[in-house]
Amino acid sequence: MKRTHSRPVRRRGISRIDQPSTRTHGWFVRTGFYKRSDGAYVPRHRRFFGDVTHGGKRRALRAAQEYLVKLRGRRRRRKSRTLQRAA
Numbered sequence: 637m638k639r640t641h642s643r644p645v646r647r648r649g650i651s652r653i654d655q656p657s658t659r660t661h662g663w664f665v666r667t668g669f670y671k672r673s674d675g676a677y678v679p680r681h682r683r684f685f686g687d688v689t690h691g692g693k694r695r696a697l698r699a700a701q702e703y704l705v706k707l708r709g710r711r712r713r714r715k716s717r718t719l720q721r722a723a
Contacts, residue, residue: 650700653684661693662686663700667707681707 649667653660668680683703690696 647701649704650697660686661688662690663696665700665704667704 649665651664651666653662653664655661663685664682665685666679666682669677670680671677683700685696685700685703687693687696690699
């Protein structure tokens with residue numbers, strides 16, 4: 637039976653890093669971009685989830701996704717508070 641190639645899954649804010657020369661394997665999360673005074677955009681939150689540290693590739697991805705959900709929830713709560721104060 638022929639194997640079909642599936643389309644890669646889009647994970648917004650999460651990137652895979654595999655760099656054998658430095659033994660770096662894991663998922664990197666970047667979110668909350670802002671513009672610096674020199675005009676460059678940089679992420680406000682960034683964190684690396686290594687495969688070895690988290691017990692494998694899938695567990696590291698799950699930890700990265702949970703971190704991203706936590707950050708997005710915190711950002712939403714902060715916005716809702718400012719709206720309540722303005723009213």
